[in-house]
Amino acid sequence: MSALAASGALPRASLLQFHVTEDKAVNLKTARSKIEESLSGGGGGEKPKLLVLPEVWNSPYATSAFTEYAEELPSVEKGEDMMGSESAKMLSEAAKEFEVFIVGGSVPEREGEDIYNTCMVFNPAGVLVAKHRKVHLFDIDVPGGISFKESDTLTAGGDLLTTFETGDRLFGTVGVGICYDIRFPEMALLLTKERDVSMICLPGAFNMTTGPAHWELLQRARAVDCQAYVLTASPARATDEMLEKVKKEGKFPPYTAWGHSTAVNPWGEVIGTCNEGEAIVEVEIDMRKSKEMKTNIPTALQKRSDLYKVDVEA
Numbered sequence: 136m137s138a139l140a141a142s143g144a145l146p147r148a149s150l151l152q153f154h155v156t157e158d159k160a161v162n163l164k165t166a167r168s169k170i171e172e173s174l175s176g177g178g179g180g181e182k183p184k185l186l187v188l189p190e191v192w193n194s195p196y197a198t199s200a201f202t203e204y205a206e207e208l209p210s211v212e213k214g215e216d217m218m219g220s221e222s223a224k225m226l227s228e229a230a231k232e233f234e235v236f237i238v239g240g241s242v243p244e245r246e247g248e249d250i251y252n253t254c255m256v257f258n259p260a261g262v263l264v265a266k267h268r269k270v271h272l273f274d275i276d277v278p279g280g281i282s283f284k285e286s287d288t289l290t291a292g293g294d295l296l297t298t299f300e301t302g303d304r305l306f307g308t309v310g311v312g313i314c315y316d317i318r319f320p321e322m323a324l325l326l327t328k329e330r331d332v333s334m335i336c337l338p339g340a341f342n343m344t345t346g347p348a349h350w351e352l353l354q355r356a357r358a359v360d361c362q363a364y365v366l367t368a369s370p371a372r373a374t375d376e377m378l379e380k381v382k383k384e385g386k387f388p389p390y391t392a393w394g395h396s397t398a399v400n401p402w403g404e405v406i407g408t409c410n411e412g413e414a415i416v417e418v419e420i421d422m423r424k425s426k427e428m429k430t431n432i433p434t435a436l437q438k439r440s441d442l443y444k445v446d447v448e449a
Contacts, residue, residue, distance in 0.1 A: 137218040146305045149173040150368040150396040162193045170229045173415045182258040186239030187368040190338040197387040205245035231261030240338040249290040265299040268292025269313040273345040280344035298330045314339035314393040317353045326334035327361040333425040346393020358399040362428035365399045372411035401428040
């Protein structure tokens with residue numbers, strides 16, 4: 136019998152969806168407040184053991200803003216002091232105070248001349264245990280829909296596979312990606328093949344063109360592909376009033392996020408979601424379901440590597 140079955144309790148995870156402004160101090164305060172709210176225990180049940188924040192939560196989602204809002208972030212390998220990064224410091228302190236894993240959405244990161252879209256992960260001791268730089272940059276042009284080019288400012292990350300360990304009593308091995316990364320099944324399949332992940336966390340900020348069409352579809356596809364849980368967290372969609380204020384007074388162009396932070400189980404079922412406004416989505420995670428899927432429908436053992444394979448350039 137597994138530890139989870141013996142304990143009778145399933146670990147929980149929460150997705151934090153909130154509004155982002157041009158004021159970094161306000162964004163930091165909002166993120167901290169949402170972390171506290173998600174762990175307040177108002178329901179009287181088990182508190183979440185893992186939190187996921189949205190993509191680019193401390194900055195407007197605009198290529199012209201990333202350089203101004205970018206911070207020098209600590210590295211996992213060297214474990215530098217985090218005092219130089221307001222965002223890292225806040226996330227680390229919150230993870231330690233509440234003894235929870237925090238998948239810290241993403242923030243603009245500066246390293247030398249390069250700017251990255253970066254997700255930091257902190258363990259319950261407040262230690263930075265993973266850092267993922269968005270590998271696939273959001274460069275698209277949909278006529279009549281949206282045109283956006285992250286590569287105008289950002290540099291693509293060079294490490295494809297990012298994972299961290301939570302232990303068998305919680306979520307096992309967890310993979311990390313950011314938004315547009317979800318469109319590349321090769322990355323997700325390699326997370327499963329090389330790291331045997333049971334969950335993939337993908338902070339994202341899909342827009343009003345791609346969101347209705349593909350946001351949930353891609354999450355369910357990757358969950359079925361990898362026979363793993365897929366958790367996403369989006370910024371809340373700006374209200375009409377907020378958008379008008381940005382247009383009149385803002386320094387950067389407005390971006391309208393789709394919202395709808397979602398959790399999908401290994402069978403491809405949506406087990407938790409919300410609409411476009413501020414919300415906290417809390418779900419139970421049963422790692423046995425991932426193991427069951429991998430056993431009952433053993434696609435990982437049925438690959439025809441004699442006919443096809445996924446090559447990844449060094």
